[in-house]
Amino acid sequence: MHELAIAQDIMDTVLAERRSRRLGAVRAIYVTAAAMSCIQPEALKSAFELLAERSELEGVRLEIAKLPMVAICDRCGALFDPRAVAQVCPTCGEGRLNFSGETEIIIDSLEVEENA
Amino acid sequence: MPDVPLARKIVSKFAEFAEANEKLFLKNRVFTVNLMSSPGSGKTSLIERTIPELAGRVKMAVIEGDIETDRDARRIRALGIKAAQITTHGACHLDAKMISNVLEELSIDQLDLLLIENVGNLVCPANFFLGEDTRVVVASVPEGDDKPLKYPEAFHGSRACVINKIDLAPYVNFDLLHFKNAVRAANPRILTFETSCRTGAGITEWCRWLEEGVTAKKSGLASS
Secondary structure: OHHHHHHHHHHHHHHHHHHOOOOOOEEEEEEEEOOOOOOHHHHHHHHHHHHOOOOOOEEEEEEEEOOOEEEEEOOOOEEEEOOOOOEEEOOOOOOEEEEEOOEEEEEEEEEEEOOO | OOOOEEEEEEOOOOHHHHHHHHHHHHHHHOEEEEEOOOOOOOHHHHHHHHHHHHOOOEEEEEEEEEOOOOOHHHHHHHOEEEEEEEEEEOOOOOEEEEEEEEHHHHHHHHOOOOEOOOOOOOOHHOOOOOOOOEEEEEEEEHHOOOOHHHOOEEEEEOOOOEOHHHHHHHHOOOOOOHHHHHHHHHHHOOOEEOOOOOOOOOHHHHHHHHHHHHHHHHOOOOHH
């Protein structure tokens, strides 16, 4: 639901970057959303499309890589999908599982047309 | 088609408001707590219990975030405490600008403690820094003991977890140990409090922790 605000932040960042670096027309924006970023990629794409309408970013492709959440066993270090496992590490049967993941959203790169 | 590397972290346009709020809280030494939970977990009741417990020792005010109505702010004002109501009209979280807009109503320079009750939602508020010192997630027993596994983000970023309506544990399928393990999976350093706003259980411990935060902030050692 808050994806609209984030889509606006992405647009603002890209437009400012394009202006300051005198980049050509943007074709695609590549974004990585960390595991704890609370982003639903499809919702973010829809929000972006909506905001980009009739702007210089209309029709630009937003590619979002959402990193998966990972659970790490505090005893043996085994990694799991936390949504699929129980409270205790299935490998060593002893360790507790800790979720790991960052919260940030990063624009990795832009695909742009030659010259401004 | 050239690919231009950017590696730019998205900074919310609210970041500057959050920073300004944070500075204001620091300047006035106001310990600020952002309370997050699902709707109906008892955030307002917890604040209603907190007010008399801290009365006379801690000068406090409350910001109430709701989608509609000022019902919650009226509940707080009925106890003689300043409360500002933010109605988001649909938005699922509070942002730093909304907080900044109401700070003037609250005579922030005369406060020790500011409690911000976020919109009832366990997802989005976790993404929006308001300038607070610390975050607290409130989860109530009837919501089930698997909440932290389903919504790890809210628990991950919180300093403390209040397990509310603890008096209902015998009547619903709620395994406290299971819940605590799940909370610690999302955040190994989190503190937990078990409270009931009906019986008053655990309120003293919770308020003692808030007072420690107030004291730390006053002495310049803000806890986070």
